[in-house]
Amino acid sequence: MTSTFDRTVTPTRPAHRSPQVLRWLGAYTASTLGDSVFYLALSWAAVSGGTPAQAGLVMAVAAVPRALLMLFGGVIADRLGPRRVVIASDAVRCLVTLGLAATLFLASPGLWALAAVALVFGTVDALFLPAVGALPPRIADRDQLARVQGMRGLAYRMGAVVGAPLGGLAVAVGGTATAFGVAGLLFAFSLPLLSALRLRPLPREEEARDGTALRGLADGLRYLRGHPVLGPLMIVVLLSDLGFVGPLNVGLAVLSEQRGWGASGIGWVLAGFGVGAGAASLLLTVKGHVPRTGLVMGWTMVVGAVSVGALAHLPQLPLAVLAGLCVGLLAGLSGALCNALIQTECDPAYLGRVSAVASLGSLGIAPLSFPVTGAAIGAWGPGPVFVVSAAVCALSGVYGLAVRAVRRAELPKG
CATH class of the missing domain: 1.20.1250.20 (MFS general substrate transporter like domains)
Known part of the structure; x- marks a missing residue:
């Protein structure tokens, strides 16, 4: 478009x-x-x-x-x-x-x-x-x-x-x-x-100011629904966040307690995640363009999901930190590519509304999974819950790969 x-x-x-x-x-x-x-x-x-x-x-x-x-x-x-x-x-x-x-x-x-x-x-x-x-x-x-x-x-x-x-x-x-x-x-x-x-200045800037707030919101949602890349990307973002935030925010604390890693263990795993995510951001900052963007984004989500599932099955803290680094690197890269695709595919006149929908998934809907994740870990333990969460993360990547427009989406070359 x-x-x-x-x-x-x-x-x-x-x-x-x-x-x-x-x-x-x-x-x-x-x-x-x-x-x-x-x-x-x-x-x-x-x-x-x-x-x-x-x-x-x-x-x-x-x-x-x-x-x-x-x-x-x-x-x-x-x-x-x-x-x-x-x-x-x-x-x-x-x-x-x-x-x-x-x-x-x-x-x-x-x-x-x-x-x-x-x-x-x-x-x-x-x-x-x-x-x-x-x-x-x-x-x-x-x-x-x-x-x-x-x-x-x-x-x-x-x-x-x-x-x-x-x-x-x-x-x-x-x-x-x-x-x-x-x-x-x-x-x-x-x-x-x-x-x-x-x-x-943007084209259609005056048009974006017409009508009521509800009409503006409805226009933005219609724009998303009709866009071949952005609509599916919102589903990719939501599935990825639903599978990702529960284990990292709730499951990791339970896992650390059960393994005897203590609070410092959580810090080390999260530090590994932060280093990996920072490395992914640095890579994109330096390179500026990733060929076959949609394809790379989908596969990094699928492979990153394996690292999420592995976290619950690694008894040694150093291995868990390494898994956290892999999760950060792959999730950080796929997330940055997804955001970059949203920026480049979206008509800037709609970008505030599209960004709001994407943010709502990660900051509004995904946190609702915290109580569910906690209850599931209490009932079945962290292992099965991490595996199910990893499957949801993998599903986000598979869905992105299955949608032709997303799979073939490209970032412009500098």
């Missing part, structure tokens, strides 16, 4: 040399670091101020508006423009986080204040996530979008790896108020970088 946007854009410079892309990347990295510091500080403050059950409730509050409002967040991103939405989102997070830091310096507001801030963050996330996914085609050429996705993956991994220790250090030095202050400053750092972005 070729749009006017596709025909009029010509390659200029590599993404890693583009000031526009580097500004966006710096802002995204700062925002991701701020998120990591914020949620660590929030969890610590909630545990310190209440029972574990109350702390869990505070942390869960953010997920509700994120799941309920994500699709409408995509409509807003397409109507108002992703740059405006991202700037507004980080500005709100900056002000709310710094306000909470000041409040904690002066008083002890209680768990209700933490829950209120978590609710605000969940609402803002529902707007921020589709908008940040819709920005790359407005700042980078189409043949550079795969490289941009690799750079985004590296920034996300850096936020996850550096953010938690940074937040822990801030809590140790000055308490939770200091940690919230650090998070607020990181959000503030993203604002001038985002403000300096100059976005290219």
Whole structure:
């Protein structure tokens, strides 16, 4: 499917040399670091101020508006423009986080204040996530979008790896108020970088603003349903997340306890996963193009599923870490390729809504599998559950390979 946007854009410079892309990347990295510091500080403050059950409730509050409002967040991103939405989102997070830091310096507001801030963050996330996914085609050429996705993956991994220790250090030095202050400053750092972005205009931009929000959402869903690549890709994303997130978030903790690896064992396996995913992002950043993209994406999902199933059958921690690295490498590569295909196949006028649907699968629907995964492990043990989860992951790859348009999908060459 070729749009006017596709025909009029010509390659200029590599993404890693583009000031526009580097500004966006710096802002995204700062925002991701701020998120990591914020949620660590929030969890610590909630545990310190209440029972574990109350702390869990505070942390869960953010997920509700994120799941309920994500699709409408995509409509807003397409109507108002992703740059405006991202700037507004980080500005709100900056002000709310710094306000909470000041409040904690002066008083002890209680768990209700933490829950209120978590609710605000969940609402803002529902707007921020589709908008940040819709920005790359407005700042980078189409043949550079795969490289941009690799750079985004590296920034996300850096936020996850550096953010938690940074937040822990801030809590140790000055308490939770200091940690919230650090998070607020990181959000503030993203604002001038985002403000300096100059976005290219899109065809059909005015059309995207017509009608009600419900009509805009319905138009986006119709566009997805009729697209030969994007519609099936949404099913691939959902199946992959459903099979992947349960074992990594719930099953790994049970497995580590049963094997006697302890909490450090979870950390080592997740570290292996992070290294593998970071290596996949680095590969895509450097290479910028993977021939036979759809075919490679499908097969890496299938092979990565084998590593997911193997995790529950490896008694030695070093082997489990190696399996985690393989999962990260293969899942990271397939996920980055999938995101890059979404970026290049989608008409940019719909990208906010399409990004919202993709994000809803991983952040809204897939987490609902956590209780099911836990109950199944309690009934049958981790082995069968990991195998079933791996089968679901493999099914996502098989489905992608079975759909001709997805199997033959290609990223543009730089």
